[in-house]
Amino acid sequence: MELLNSFRRAALTVLALTLSILSYAQTGKISGTITDKKTGETLIGVTVKIKGTTKGVSTDVDGKYILQAMANGKYTLEFSYVGYQTKEVSDVEVKGPSVTSLNIVLNEAGGQNLQEVVVKANFKQESVNSLYAQQKNSALISDGISSDQIKKSPDRNTSDILKRVSGATVQDNKFVVVRGLSDRYNNATLDGASLPSTEPNRKAFSFDIVPSNLVDNLIVSKTATPDLPADFTGGAIQILTKDIPDNNFISFGIGAGYNTASTFKDFKSGVRNASDYFGFDNGDKALPANFPSRNKILAGLTPAHDIAAMNSLSSNWRTYNNTALPTQNYQFTLGRVKDFTESNNRFGALFSVTYRNSQTIYNDVIRDYVNYDYHDNAYKFSTNLGAIANFAYTFGKSKITLKNIYNRTYDDQYLDRQGYNKDRGRDIKFYAFDLMQKSLFKSTLEGTHPLGENNSKINWSLSYANILNDQPDQKKISYQRDPSLAGKEGYVYVAQTDNINKENSRLFSKLNEDNFSGGLNYTLPVKMFSQTSTFKAGLSSIYRKRSFDARFIGLQANQSSSLKDEVQRRSLSTLYGKDAINGGAYYLNDISLDADSYNAHSMTNAGYLMLDNKLGEKSRLVWGLRVEQFNVVLDAKVPTPQTSVNDDYVDFLPSANYTYSLTPKINLRASYYRTLARPEFRELASASVYDYELLALQQGNPGLKEAKIDNADIRFEFYPQAGQIISVSAFYKKFHNAIESFNSDGGSSRIITYINSDQVNVYGLELEFRKSLDFIAKNDFLKNTTFYTNLSLIKSKVETNNTGLNLKDVKRPMVGQAPYIINAGLQHSFLDNKLNFNVLYNRVGRRLNVAGGVLFPAIWEAPRDVIDLQLALKVIKNRGEIKFNAGDILNNRITQYYDNDLDKKYDRSKGDETISSYKPGSNYSLSFSYTF
Template identity: 60%
Template sequence: MKLIHVKKIIYAISTLMVVALLFGDAYAQTTGKITGKVIDQKTSETLIGATVSIEGTTTGAATDVDGKYTIAGLKPGKYTILVRYIGYQTKSISDVEVKAGDVTNLDIAAAASQSTALKEVVVKATYRQASVASLYAVQKNSISISDGISSEIIKRSPDRNTADVLKRVSGATVQDNKFVVIRGLSDRYNSALLDGAPLPSTENNRKAFSFDIVPSNLVENLTITKTATPDNPGDFAGGLIHIQTKDLPDQNFITFGIAGGYNTASTGKNFISGPRNASDYFGFDNGKRQLPNGFASTEQISNGLSDQVNNANLRALPNDWNRYVNTALPTQNYQFSIGRVHDGKESGNRFGAILALTYRNQQNIYSDIKREFYGYDYTDNNYKFSTNIGALLNLGYTFGKNKITFKNVYNRIYDDQYLGRTGHNNSGFDVNYYAFDLQQKALLKSSLEGNHPIGEKGAKLNWELSYGNILNDQPGQRKALYTRAEGTNDPFLAQLTSLTKENSTLFGKLKEDSYSAAVNYSMPVKLFNQSTFKAGALTLYRTRTYDVRFVGPLFSQAVQSDPDRLNEIASRPLSTLFSTDLINQGVYRLNEVALIPSDSYSANARTNAGYLMLDNKLTAKLRFVWGARVEQFNTNVTPNSYQNPGDNVHQDYTDVLPSANLTYNLTEKINLRASYSRTLARPEFRELATSSYFDYELLAFQQGTPTLKRTKIDNFDVRFELFPSAGQILSVSGFYKKFHNAIEAFNNDATSTRIITYFNSDKANVYGVELEARKSLDFISPTNALKNTTVYANVSIAKSTAKNPVNSGLNLKFDERPLIGQAPYVINAGLTHAFLNNKMTFNALYNRVGPRLNLAAGGQYANVYDVPRNVIDAQLGLKVLKGKGEVKINAGDILNQRYTFFFDQNNNKKYDAGDYTQSSYRVGATYTASFTYTL
């Protein structure tokens, strides 16, 4: 994004903040309000047009298309609320307390009338009973097998962003603090929606989304759907993650937070990096590492440059190869959010805005990284400087029973990394290797959504328009190699007689735009006991460009023909190796790596989808949700330069995706569920493009396969659910998944160079069980201490088998193995306890993921597995300043066990004697103190 555009965005956001601050209402500080949602007790469907009023007065409000209501301007005190809706029992809720300048949240579950008698039946409940009943109804009435967390639970947790929140969801675990694994299936088989719109992959060389983008305090709810329904996209197998951000705040607020963190492996230690600029701390390169304007084209370099033009181009490259030593600073984290809501003169008319800004900077050292395999014996030291900035701006407007929202998320990640490597390679050389690598990633997501009632019988229309933009920029990734004969005391010499992707300067830029439009319609129908018909359509268009060049200096022919001169220059330290004086002397010639024809590529894809769905309440206890989704998909991947016919990709196909979810209410507290669905996993652009990228950390190339097919998955699920009380659950689930043409990665080592690429296995199967428990300890003894203590655990145990394709010509070692990325078990457990009337809280989390197959074996290289780690996190929170402030002390990854990935030489899935080490390192334990304050 150009700097001028950034300035415009910052100016616009600043203006909105000023405007938002101006329309605060002083009167609201002396009165309070009641707000919430009215839902059907049996189905959790929102009730449109229900009347919520203060008993004995004419003060009240009608629910909008989302079932939400707000009664504002109430003097402090206790009230009784009446809820009326045609065909439902009137509900009277007492002891609803209103405080000055505060919001009382009250969600209400209404029960349908049992008879057609004219006499009004009034159901009485207290505020606490009504709140518990509504939460209980939402838990029980999900139409599919899913797990989620509401904003109320998030408020009481230590979580800072959605990645942290996901750690608490049954069957989910998070890698690298941002990528999610569900039911042990890798992120490759998961998809995500943000405010109803599909989220694209944020990564250049994998299908994954970074879930640390949205601050947790702005999440309305988060749900992982594990079985498909026709109204959801069909492109997932493990889970579909729904993130819903807040639109209309319940009240005006301003919140700011500050945090500082200490990492045991990094903070206060010597931190080595390339040149650092002030703009790096704000997430933007100053432009000096970009390929300069007017730089010689590939054709010009190939045809030969004059000495003057050659030297001018060499001087224009990023040539500061100095390694600067500083002290690694503590992690810094700042958050600011503001919410404003204005109630119109007419009942139901409200306008609200939420703006959130986040900033994070951290400097991590990964020292003593071991890489010992197939003749390589390296020790790496990696230093990563990271800045993350984010902004969220949500606007909402309700008028009558209608609602319009405009939601925007922007996130930028700036990772500047320096790697130093020593050791020896399998060619008999001692090695000194250096890499300076900057990656700038940005995501912009905007969606405009409308919700409208149709008629007076509960029909609803929903529409959404969405735009997304992803940028992944690698300006000036520089690499240099020095070698000498192994075991000698000879000087190390820079290897600059030939240019390859291993020792060149990479300039790469990926840009992707996505556009989507969707419409959904639902209406109650008289079929069986109670039913809802739903239909909808979606279109999604994505377009991507990826441009890359590999350039760099080589010794001129004159230098190469003079061994003494060559050795004298090649033995120079890295800081002076490419000095201006040598360039001016004609020591170097500009060169460019001959690209594989499809290294740079353009791609596009279009998805058109439609669905029909029925939600049948067959009896008072039996619910059947069924239907089908049709998705038509077209994709094209085209090299930007000379084209090999086999590198062009064109795929066009249509799939019918049926699904059926059956729920039986065995008792008021027990559900039995069964489900079948057909879903898909489509190849990503990167998996189809034959663009070749050298991963200097893995010592391998990454490359796509243009012949990849889509994966079809048949999913079968059963589940037993027991809800002891609201917010608590005991469940047991069983699942079976049958994959046709599973997309998997392997070590293609048919040549001397290892290439990580993709293939379709003939078939794969996964079956397993999930157990989940979330329960307070008051059943042991009804004391306050145990009543305020909740323990939770979820365990997934799975078995998978995959068969390699027969007679495919692929260089694969084993016929049968586990599915790539499938963990044999996932364990999440935790404990929460509240002290001092909820003013102090303690949370502890435990996570362990079983050994997963990361890469299938090639002819030479064995299967790559990871070693399980025990991860323990803890937090202590204390509310201060009359509850408006909160101090939190966090401890992350306390045990600090090593991350280890290994080549399983004896194929026993254990890291033992004789196995090679792909990488092994520690990241350090992190201790953070934070303070937040809300006005």
């Protein structure tokens, strides 16, 4: 009997637990953000109630609310706030366990009587109203994509998302160009903190490192307000990642890709280790810790020490043959949220890990110009690791977040080159083994707190970032053969080891940079002109500290060695064999210069005051002043007046953005603002590095100054329906001391360096169109089909003082400025949004990459057509998704050239010379993701 009673108790317990779980599974949540309809400012402390019940919550400091444990069914919600009209929204349906998203816009009460008016709307109407308000309420000319739009697209990372932004173009699937300006004229922030450059030799950020499913909002601002950093001219790209998820979840994704030029083709490489697949070199390539210093080598080592030092270097010059495997992608994301029902506080955490490995072949790269007639084959093995860990805690109306991101890229490239050097009269074979390890770590602590009861708030942030670029043992060697000896005994390739220069040396370099930043912002609603306006003020500082170390080391032929001639005729795998080193065929040489390594630091302090004025019912003016003080110090490891930099700037940066709402669906905008472009450390450093792909030295200019840019914009916006837009914009930019790259060829060799161009004028016209095709015919198919396009037409003119620069063209287009950009696409949703189809087209006009010197002309990049196709199918109750992507389907050549006949077209038959031309291959990938 006791056993039976125990069984009954256990059965009842299991039944109760099951009913509890089933009951919980049948509950859902309602969440959203509440904003002012005219300004877009979030509202703190709005009361949200379920009509007919006592259940309710208040919005937090971000204007967000969440109603927990709602049983399935339809509800009417009531939103009330002092000074605003109360709003009731009906037909809000809960379908547990999912979250119903409802964003709300509230109108200010116009008088005492209007405060008693209750505005009524249903769920669908209010969703449309909210989307309209988001589109129209930006204080400046901008374009953005929300998390809801991202959910409906098959985009994998932030660079994919940016392809959909008007006026933006993505290069190499990671670098962004806005309004046709080169990436050095863009600024990027992640969760409110500036992002450092991820590239060692350019100012650019790799946007493919942030997964799309963690992006809450992405905004590209094309005009400036005082609260934005001033160092941009094309666009300020702001990425906000998610912090507190609506529900607990686990998701994973797996994918594979095929490249028509690479996958399953013969793949050559240097030595490969298992750790390479995880993004880390095993350390064999690094310069030994006890390796002799440059001074010791130049002073002369004993023969025994010389041989020991050479033998301590990695000696594996073998080439390995494999098969290029398909691209692999893996992603795991975990979201957790804890609600404290008694205090209404919440804690949330998001974790994400991504992994990608690709093996890419750049086959038959043509380099045919001046004295070169070369053909390259390059093989790149790449591993990318990424991780995000975000934490957030809301208490009362305050919120604190800690957001962390880590990314590591491992690129190991092997290149072989064959051809003819006309200047030397020799056949050439050239080999390069090149490993670059890059990492970025960034952590941001941020808090937002209300002050008083008038919707004022304070926001503060502290951020740290570290950037590492490690290039252990870039190995290069050239062989030559005299074609006039064909058929004779001496007709062999001979290794060029008689002299060591930067073309055939081994480079060991490491860049390490630490960034520290902090900011404080204050927002206060004020009454002006009988309207509620917003006053904002803030302070911020960014401190950057960088060290760059480079050593150029080579094994130089010993002219007195009896082994010299035999060794120089050896194949690459045995050229530097231990028998040759121990036999005295080589001695160690270090050709590093004092300026090849440097230390640098900079400090940027900024403060701003701004007002967001509503001038009547239809007008809005956002205006103010930003002041930035900037100091940069750079010294070579052995400082000289020619290599040292110590510059101070104080800049006053006014801006004004005016918006007039002609109708509820039409905005007219006008803007003026001043921005900056500051030289990067690399652009200032005299360090000279040979780029074997560009066949040129890259070197900075310590005399480079910051650029100042005056900007003006006007824009007409028409929103025919929510989520749709027709706009026309015109803009003008006047650069003072624009920063540009050019071919410095005062000597016989080419050095790519940087100059300040005196006066640059840029004029542009933009057209954006996003509209469903239901205007053709009223049916569901066309209603669910959206056509979008944006077209930019841009004209730039540079006038440069040629004094001491050896420039060929003092009047020309601006470097990096495209004359036109075309983006177009067609999107269709089938099966109640379960199947989404996207096709995208992009074309960027011919643009100047490097300004011309006298001996070496300007380098142009030819336009190419790019078509991408994306197909996404939701499966397994919308928890799973299968995605098919086809990228660069046309596979047009990527070409840079000298336009010798000046006809603005690339044509080798008419004398144009090819700097680089190759087909990258089309990419096809299939992936599957699932969320628990």
